[in-house]
Amino acid sequence: MSDILIRANNLSVHFPLRGLGFGERPVVRACEGINIEIEKGSFFGLVGESGSGKTTLGRAMLKAAPISKGEVLYSDGEVNYSLGEIQKDELKDYRKRAQLIFQDPYAALSPRMTVRDIIAEPLEVMKLTSSREETDARVREIAAMCRLNLEHLRRFPHAFSGGQRQRISIARALVSGPRFIVADESVAALDVSIQADVLNLLNKIQAESGITFLFISHDLSVIAHTCDFVAVMYLGQIVEAAPTRKLFSETWHPYTRALLSAIPSLDPDVRGHAQKLEGEIPSPINPPPGCRFNTRCPHAQDRCRSEVPAWREMSTSHHVACHFAEELA
Amino acid sequence: MTNPLISVENLTLRFKTDEGLVTAVNDVSFEIAPGEVLGLVGESGSGKSVTAKALMMLNAENSVYDAGSKITLNVDGKQHDVLSLRRPAEQMVIRGGAISMIFQEPMASFAPAITIGEQMVEQLMIHSPMTRAEARDISIEMLTRVGIPEPTQRFGQYAFEFSGGMRQRAMIAMALSTKPRLLIADEPTTALDVTIQAQVLELMRDLVDDFHMSILFITHDLGVIAQTADRVAVMYLGNLVETGTVRQVINSPAHPYTRGLLNSLPKLDDLEAPLTPVPGDIPSPLDRPTGCVFHTRCVESGDIAERCRTEIPITTIGADNHRVDCHLANPGGQA
Numbered sequence: 001m002s003d004i005l006i007r008a009n010n011l012s013v014h015f016p017l018r019g020l021g022f023g024e025r026p027v028v029r030a031c032e033g034i035n036i037e038i039e040k041g042s043f044f045g046l047v048g049e050s051g052s053g054k055t056t057l058g059r060a061m062l063k064a065a066p067i068s069k070g071e072v073l074y075s076d077g078e079v080n081y082s083l084g085e086i087q088k089d090e091l092k093d094y095r096k097r098a099q100l101i102f103q104d105p106y107a108a109l110s111p112r113m114t115v116r117d118i119i120a121e122p123l124e125v126m127k128l129t130s131s132r133e134e135t136d137a138r139v140r141e142i143a144a145m146c147r148l149n150l151e152h153l154r155r156f157p158h159a160f161s162g163g164q165r166q167r168i169s170i171a172r173a174l175v176s177g178p179r180f181i182v183a184d185e186s187v188a189a190l191d192v193s194i195q196a197d198v199l200n201l202l203n204k205i206q207a208e209s210g211i212t213f214l215f216i217s218h219d220l221s222v223i224a225h226t227c228d229f230v231a232v233m234y235l236g237q238i239v240e241a242a243p244t245r246k247l248f249s250e251t252w253h254p255y256t257r258a259l260l261s262a263i264p265s266l267d268p269d270v271r272g273h274a275q276k277l278e279g280e281i282p283s284p285i286n287p288p289p290g291c292r293f294n295t296r297c298p299h300a301q302d303r304c305r306s307e308v309p310a311w312r313e314m315s316t317s318h319h320v321a322c323h324f325a326e327e328l329a
Numbered sequence: 330m331t332n333p334l335i336s337v338e339n340l341t342l343r344f345k346t347d348e349g350l351v352t353a354v355n356d357v358s359f360e361i362a363p364g365e366v367l368g369l370v371g372e373s374g375s376g377k378s379v380t381a382k383a384l385m386m387l388n389a390e391n392s393v394y395d396a397g398s399k400i401t402l403n404v405d406g407k408q409h410d411v412l413s414l415r416r417p418a419e420q421m422v423i424r425g426g427a428i429s430m431i432f433q434e435p436m437a438s439f440a441p442a443i444t445i446g447e448q449m450v451e452q453l454m455i456h457s458p459m460t461r462a463e464a465r466d467i468s469i470e471m472l473t474r475v476g477i478p479e480p481t482q483r484f485g486q487y488a489f490e491f492s493g494g495m496r497q498r499a500m501i502a503m504a505l506s507t508k509p510r511l512l513i514a515d516e517p518t519t520a521l522d523v524t525i526q527a528q529v530l531e532l533m534r535d536l537v538d539d540f541h542m543s544i545l546f547i548t549h550d551l552g553v554i555a556q557t558a559d560r561v562a563v564m565y566l567g568n569l570v571e572t573g574t575v576r577q578v579i580n581s582p583a584h585p586y587t588r589g590l591l592n593s594l595p596k597l598d599d600l601e602a603p604l605t606p607v608p609g610d611i612p613s614p615l616d617r618p619t620g621c622v623f624h625t626r627c628v629e630s631g632d633i634a635e636r637c638r639t640e641i642p643i644t645t646i647g648a649d650n651h652r653v654d655c656h657l658a659n660p661g662g663q664a
Contacts, residue, residue, distance in 0.1 A: 049522035049523070049524065049525075050493075050522055161610045161611075162373075163610060164610070191372040191373055191549060192372070192549065192551075192590060192593045192594055193372065193589060193590065193593040193606045193607035194606065194610075195593070195606075196592075196593035196594075196595075196604035196605065196606035197593075197606035199595075199604055200603075200604055200606065218522060218523070219523075220523070220597075221594075221595040221596070221597050222595050224595060224597055224600055225595035225600060225604060226595075244600070245600070248597070248600070258524060259523060259524065260597075261527075262523040262524045262526065262527040263523060263552065263597060264526070264527075264530070264550065264552030264553045264555065264556040265552060265555060265556065266551060266552050266555050266579060266591075266594070266596065267555060267579075268555045268556075268558075268575040268576050268579055268580075269576070271534075271556055272531060272534065272556075274524075274527035274530075274531070276527065276528065276531070277524045277527075277528075280492050280494055280495075280525065281522075
């Protein structure tokens with residue numbers, strides 16, 4: 001058994017809505033009964049459509065979303081935290097160990113701070129350095145790692161392109177020396193050539209520093225290229241999880257198969273091969289009973305509409321939640 | 330050879346700004362045949378949307394067209410010189426008449442406080458003489474055609490009551506209800522999830538066949554282009570650097586920039602292939618490079634780097650009208 005850095009056991013995240021004053025208050029069931037394990041030093045991909053709950057899951061792993069049920073356990077060899085019951089002092093420490101990179105590099109950086117101040121802020125807030133010289137040395141070291149020039153440090157974010165801004169965001173996430181980084185759609189807003197550059201940078205950082213990444217994306221081809229393990233999310237639940245290669249070579253879940261076939265092929269002679277999914281993702285306030293995918297699944301049967309499918313291991317570390325995985329394969 | 334539906338010749342468009350004249354589109358020429366889907370691809374800031382808006386004269390007040398620019402529209406045996414249409418009444422021929430446009434963000438394209446149906450009826454009645462009841466029938470029929478369930482109820486709803494995919498379908502229904510000859514689709518699926526994108530792309534393919542219209546399909550996604558376009562035009566910093574059939578451009582790209590775009594894409598059938606980004610960033614349009622606009626980022630110029638830096642490449646025309654603006658394709662330098 002290899003080292004698990006962070007794991008979610010039966011994790012649910014619910015957001016109560018304001019009710020009408022009588023009866024039960026409606027609840028957004030953003031994540032429901034999630035089980036995942038992220039190995040130390042791995043690049044773990046989480047893929048799903050809008051509204052699938054992937055961002056909420058990422059935030060729960062950072063203790064930035066409420067843990068309504070189940071637990072999230074973090075263990076890096078120095079400390080062990082259960083994020084549901086974490087104390088204030090421990091949480092401060094956890095913030096140094098776990099960081100977030102945002103999607104939109106235009107909104108994530110304060111326009112009134114220089115790049116140097118943006119990168120140095122976590123060090124000052126967390127009191128990780130004792131002098132200005134030490135802070136500057138650390139900022140320069142991280143900036144070099146993210147391929148930012150020293151002269152860039154004196155400028156303000158408006159002077160930079162999208163790709164450069166995303167490298168600044170990455171530098172800020174790295175500066176506190178985290179063990180775990182959640183990258184939430186970190187390349188979605190970038191042009192393809194810039195996207196390739198940022199993905200290569202993240203892979204390089206991971207290889208050199210051993211930081212564990214949870215990489216959230218809606219783009220399965222980006223995930224396939226970057227991550228060594230993939231979990232597929234649909235309406236608050238993980239439907240399939242496997243090492244990247246296995247997920248592509250032996251796909252068990254009909255949703256994963258639909259997602260794969262929906263990626264537009266680069267081959268002009270292969271057209272219209274997308275397996276059509278009818279309709280759209282239902283509301284997480286009132287998810288369908290049984291398998292949550294049953295309203296769009298072309299193979300759904302009565303059992304799918306009543307019974308929640310178990311989370312089953314089909315082969316080593318390849319899990320799926322589908323009643324009829326074998327029959328459909 | 331039939332007449333092209335629309336032909337763009339030597340289109341050069343600049344914007345007057347506080348920092349001076351900014352060249353957004355530089356000497357761009359292309360044609361779209363009736364029933365043809367032309368994919369226009371390029372990164373942010375390459376001038377794709379500005380080019381498309383020029384076809385409908387939708388660019389901002391501070392835009393300046395160079396004297397040599399010419400856009401000709403051929404509809405119903407008549408030729409229209411688009412850039413000479415000055416009065417709004419004349420521009421109706423193109424705006425919503427022969428040409429309709431759909432945008433990336435369908436929420437921003439609908440008025441939030443007017444029902445979808447009312448907006449569809451309004452534009453139909455502006456463009457052709459008909460009663461409100463007729464316009465309503467046509468609108469509901471179009472909503473049905475684009476696959477919106479319960480179209481009669483949906484007709485009376487507001488944009489916020491539609492999901493993203495439904496809004497984009499409604500947008501398409503509205504754009505097509507006036508039976509345009511050319512549909513300009515500016516990143517129509519970029520904001521949608523892949524499974525919804527697949528639905529919308531299939532719908533658009535069907536509609537091209539049914540209505541025999543042409544589409545100018547703008548996107549940064551080469552996969553979407555490969556799935557929809559007949560021909561492809563690649564733009565970089567206001568210049569068209571390559572045009573050809575979709576097979577030519579995707580399978581044997583002739584311009585180093587096109588090759589660079591393809592090499593930076595993650596490919597599902599080859600997970601081991603490294604992602605090779607195009608080095609550097611797109612230059613500012615205020616500071617356009619001399620010679621070939623792409624020379625500052627080109628990794629293939631090698632021995633002829635000096636020529637690329639100083640001399641503007643001319644268009645080399647290969648088999649099946651495969652056009653490329655690159656010195657490498659034209660070593661002798663002859664036209």
